Amino acid sequence: MGTANGAIEETMTLFEGADEAYSAPRRRRRGLSRVVPTVIALLLVAAGAWGVVSFQRLVDQYTVWTFTPSAATESIADGSRMTAEGRFLFFASKPAVEPAALFDSSCASEQEGSGILGCYLPTGRTIHLFDVTDDRLAGLEDVVGAHEMLHAAWDRMNTLDRQQLIPELEAAASRLAGNADFTSRMAYYAKAEPGERDNELHSIIGTEVASIGPALEAHYAQYFTDRAAVVALHEKSDAVFTDLQARSAALSTAMAALKAEIDTEYAAYSSGYEGLNADVLAFNARTDWTSNAEIGRATRSLEARRAALDAQYADVVAKHNEYNADHAALTSLTDQTNELYKGLNLQPALPSK
Known part of the structure; x- marks a missing residue:
């Protein structure tokens, strides 16, 4: 057999002494x-x-x-542009995409009328994600997965690192003070997760806010190769609701104005017809006509008033039909919104009828 220095050693092969019986060599292995x-x-x-x-x-x-990631969680890590560090923290949290019943048992909301799409449970250091199946919300799971991964990152930070980040997070939050949705959301977290404001800010700002300053950008670069892409996914899914809400609000405003017109015009029509009917009765009761010409003029005046009132009524009917069409459109928008709420694990916020 050759050695490292090229010398030849005398060795015995397996078959030497073949006249003696031998046992097959035992393979030595140990389970991984x-x-x-x-x-x-x-x-x-x-x-x-x-x-x-x-x-x-x-x-x-x-x-x-x-841990063996599912195809769904692999897709979320890819879609949210996680760095190697981000993926490490994400998969260290054993993320699971779960259907409604299982998810609700994992991440039960403590606030009545609220719904959530994901949670990070610090006790077991696990991430649970709601299975969003509505195609209009494509990409939302990626944002939620990134949000929860940042909770895992925060959970592993030491106190000094957190204290250095908090002023930056609060500065970014102060620039959102005029955003009603943000203010409402932070109020919800104050009730649902008291004491976790900066933890939530760390996840929200990292995945939803475009302009955050160089210090925070440098921090989040540890976890995302392209944070702007994550924010864009958030804005895309949020725009679905924003569009529906804007259209619903505009339609509701137009319907309110139209209803006011209908009510005013119908009141005028009713009053006008009451006056016309009274005048017709008076016309029929008169006996002091001086000529057929006078009767003709009075008759034509009454008929003109009747025609004007009939036209006014036709306008009321047309506006009423328009109102009903708008109501049907608003109902459709409401149904669409409620379907999206269902896709977000929320109960319908608006009546469908």
Whole structure:
């Protein structure tokens, strides 16, 4: 057999001494399931001197090694443009995309009338995501997955890192103070998750706010290769609701104005016909006509008033039909909105009829 220095050694082959019986050589192997935990255990013991953060990192590494992502969660990691670090934290949280019944048991909302699309549970350090199936909301799961991944990142930050980020997060939040949706949302979190304001800001600002300043951009660059793409996905899905809400609001305003016109015009029509009927009765009761010409003039005046009132009534009917058509359109928009609410794990916010 050749050695490293090229010398020749005398060896015995397997078949030497063939006149003696021999047993087949035993293959020595050990199951990977026993080797990996042993290695990890040794690593964790060695990590004791590194502190808690490093210990958690090794726990996360073991989780990532032993976790098999689903196609759905792989797609979310790709779609949200996660960096290697972002993917690491995401898969260390064992993300699961779940149908409504299972998701509601994992992430029950504590606020009546509210609905959520994802949650990060710090006790088990797991991420649960609602299975959004409405095609109009394509990309929303990616945003929610990114949002929850940032919760996992926050959970693993030390106090110093958080304290350095909080002023930047609060500065970004102050620029959103005039946004009613943002204000309402933060009020919800204050009730549902007291004490978690900056944790939520960290996820919301990172995935939904376009302009955040260089310090926060540098921070989020650890987790996203293209944060702007994530924000664009948020804006795209949000625009579906914004458009429906704007159209519904415009239609409701137009219907209110039209109804006011109908009510006013119909009141005038009713009053006019009451006056016409009274005048017709008076016309029929008169006996002091001086000539047929006078009767003709009075008759033509009454008929002209009747014709004008009939035209006014026809206009009221046309506007009423227009109002009904608008009502049908508004009902359709409401149904569409409620379907989207259903796709967002929310109960309908508006009546469909």
